Amino acid sequence: MFGIIIHEKEKLEIQYLLKREMDEILYDLEDERIDHIVKRAMKERYKILFSLFTRVAPHNECMNYIIDTKKKEKM
Incomplete structure:
Protein backbone atom coordinates (compact mmCIF):
# COMPACT_ATOMS: atom_id res chain seq x y z
CA MET A 1 0.00 0.00 0.00
CA PHE A 2 1.23 3.45 -0.91
CA GLY A 3 0.28 6.81 0.49
CA ILE A 4 0.47 10.14 -1.26
CA ILE A 5 0.18 13.71 -0.10
CA ILE A 6 -1.20 16.13 -2.67
CA HIS A 7 -2.57 19.66 -2.66
CA GLU A 8 -6.22 20.39 -3.44
CA LYS A 9 -5.27 21.77 -6.87
CA GLU A 10 -3.41 18.57 -7.68
CA LYS A 11 -6.39 16.51 -6.55
CA LEU A 12 -8.69 18.48 -8.85
CA GLU A 13 -6.27 17.97 -11.74
CA ILE A 14 -6.21 14.22 -11.13
CA GLN A 15 -10.02 14.21 -11.07
CA TYR A 16 -10.12 16.12 -14.35
CA LEU A 17 -7.67 13.77 -16.06
CA LEU A 18 -9.51 10.66 -14.89
CA LYS A 19 -12.89 12.05 -15.93
CA ARG A 20 -11.58 12.98 -19.36
CA THR A 54 -13.40 6.91 -6.38
CA ARG A 55 -10.37 7.60 -4.20
CA VAL A 56 -10.04 11.26 -5.17
CA ALA A 57 -13.57 12.35 -6.14
CA PRO A 58 -16.65 13.05 -4.04
CA HIS A 59 -19.42 10.44 -4.03
CA ASN A 60 -21.84 12.48 -6.15
CA GLU A 61 -19.21 12.81 -8.91
CA CYS A 62 -18.56 9.06 -8.85
CA MET A 63 -22.25 8.33 -9.33
CA ASN A 64 -22.09 9.97 -12.78
CA TYR A 65 -19.50 7.44 -13.94
CA ILE A 66 -21.05 4.20 -12.76
CA ILE A 67 -21.69 2.01 -15.80
CA ASP A 68 -25.04 0.29 -16.21
CA THR A 69 -23.65 -3.21 -16.77
CA LYS A 70 -26.77 -4.54 -18.52
CA LYS A 71 -26.66 -1.71 -21.04
CA LYS A 72 -22.91 -2.01 -21.66
CA GLU A 73 -23.00 -5.82 -22.06
CA LYS A 74 -24.87 -5.33 -25.31
CA MET A 75 -21.99 -3.29 -26.70
Missing part, protein backbone atom coordinates in the same frame (compact mmCIF):
# COMPACT_ATOMS: atom_id res chain seq x y z
CA GLU A 21 -10.10 9.53 -19.91
CA MET A 22 -13.24 7.75 -18.69
CA ASP A 23 -15.41 9.95 -20.94
CA GLU A 24 -13.29 8.96 -23.93
CA ILE A 25 -13.63 5.28 -23.10
CA LEU A 26 -17.40 5.57 -22.66
CA TYR A 27 -17.64 7.33 -26.01
CA ASP A 28 -15.52 4.68 -27.74
CA LEU A 29 -17.51 1.82 -26.22
CA GLU A 30 -20.52 3.02 -28.21
CA ASP A 31 -18.60 2.82 -31.50
CA GLU A 32 -19.74 -0.26 -33.40
CA ARG A 33 -16.58 -0.36 -35.52
CA ILE A 34 -14.41 -1.29 -32.54
CA ASP A 35 -13.84 -5.02 -32.07
CA HIS A 36 -15.29 -6.70 -28.98
CA ILE A 37 -11.83 -7.81 -27.82
CA VAL A 38 -10.63 -4.21 -27.83
CA LYS A 39 -13.80 -3.15 -26.01
CA ARG A 40 -13.14 -5.75 -23.34
CA ALA A 41 -9.68 -4.25 -22.76
CA MET A 42 -11.23 -0.79 -22.66
CA LYS A 43 -13.71 -1.95 -20.01
CA GLU A 44 -10.87 -3.32 -17.90
CA ARG A 45 -9.04 0.01 -18.19
CA TYR A 46 -12.24 1.83 -17.25
CA LYS A 47 -12.57 -0.27 -14.10
CA ILE A 48 -9.05 0.66 -13.03
CA LEU A 49 -9.58 4.35 -13.77
CA PHE A 50 -12.91 4.35 -11.95
CA SER A 51 -11.30 2.72 -8.94
CA LEU A 52 -8.71 5.51 -8.85
CA PHE A 53 -11.41 8.11 -9.39
Whole structure:
Protein backbone atom coordinates (compact mmCIF):
# COMPACT_ATOMS: atom_id res chain seq x y z
CA MET A 1 0.00 0.00 0.00
CA PHE A 2 1.23 3.45 -0.91
CA GLY A 3 0.28 6.81 0.49
CA ILE A 4 0.47 10.14 -1.26
CA ILE A 5 0.18 13.71 -0.10
CA ILE A 6 -1.20 16.13 -2.67
CA HIS A 7 -2.57 19.66 -2.66
CA GLU A 8 -6.22 20.39 -3.44
CA LYS A 9 -5.27 21.77 -6.87
CA GLU A 10 -3.41 18.57 -7.68
CA LYS A 11 -6.39 16.51 -6.55
CA LEU A 12 -8.69 18.48 -8.85
CA GLU A 13 -6.27 17.97 -11.74
CA ILE A 14 -6.21 14.22 -11.13
CA GLN A 15 -10.02 14.21 -11.07
CA TYR A 16 -10.12 16.12 -14.35
CA LEU A 17 -7.67 13.77 -16.06
CA LEU A 18 -9.51 10.66 -14.89
CA LYS A 19 -12.89 12.05 -15.93
CA ARG A 20 -11.58 12.98 -19.36
CA GLU A 21 -10.10 9.53 -19.91
CA MET A 22 -13.24 7.75 -18.69
CA ASP A 23 -15.41 9.95 -20.94
CA GLU A 24 -13.29 8.96 -23.93
CA ILE A 25 -13.63 5.28 -23.10
CA LEU A 26 -17.40 5.57 -22.66
CA TYR A 27 -17.64 7.33 -26.01
CA ASP A 28 -15.52 4.68 -27.74
CA LEU A 29 -17.51 1.82 -26.22
CA GLU A 30 -20.52 3.02 -28.21
CA ASP A 31 -18.60 2.82 -31.50
CA GLU A 32 -19.74 -0.26 -33.40
CA ARG A 33 -16.58 -0.36 -35.52
CA ILE A 34 -14.41 -1.29 -32.54
CA ASP A 35 -13.84 -5.02 -32.07
CA HIS A 36 -15.29 -6.70 -28.98
CA ILE A 37 -11.83 -7.81 -27.82
CA VAL A 38 -10.63 -4.21 -27.83
CA LYS A 39 -13.80 -3.15 -26.01
CA ARG A 40 -13.14 -5.75 -23.34
CA ALA A 41 -9.68 -4.25 -22.76
CA MET A 42 -11.23 -0.79 -22.66
CA LYS A 43 -13.71 -1.95 -20.01
CA GLU A 44 -10.87 -3.32 -17.90
CA ARG A 45 -9.04 0.01 -18.19
CA TYR A 46 -12.24 1.83 -17.25
CA LYS A 47 -12.57 -0.27 -14.10
CA ILE A 48 -9.05 0.66 -13.03
CA LEU A 49 -9.58 4.35 -13.77
CA PHE A 50 -12.91 4.35 -11.95
CA SER A 51 -11.30 2.72 -8.94
CA LEU A 52 -8.71 5.51 -8.85
CA PHE A 53 -11.41 8.11 -9.39
CA THR A 54 -13.40 6.91 -6.38
CA ARG A 55 -10.37 7.60 -4.20
CA VAL A 56 -10.04 11.26 -5.17
CA ALA A 57 -13.57 12.35 -6.14
CA PRO A 58 -16.65 13.05 -4.04
CA HIS A 59 -19.42 10.44 -4.03
CA ASN A 60 -21.84 12.48 -6.15
CA GLU A 61 -19.21 12.81 -8.91
CA CYS A 62 -18.56 9.06 -8.85
CA MET A 63 -22.25 8.33 -9.33
CA ASN A 64 -22.09 9.97 -12.78
CA TYR A 65 -19.50 7.44 -13.94
CA ILE A 66 -21.05 4.20 -12.76
CA ILE A 67 -21.69 2.01 -15.80
CA ASP A 68 -25.04 0.29 -16.21
CA THR A 69 -23.65 -3.21 -16.77
CA LYS A 70 -26.77 -4.54 -18.52
CA LYS A 71 -26.66 -1.71 -21.04
CA LYS A 72 -22.91 -2.01 -21.66
CA GLU A 73 -23.00 -5.82 -22.06
CA LYS A 74 -24.87 -5.33 -25.31
CA MET A 75 -21.99 -3.29 -26.70
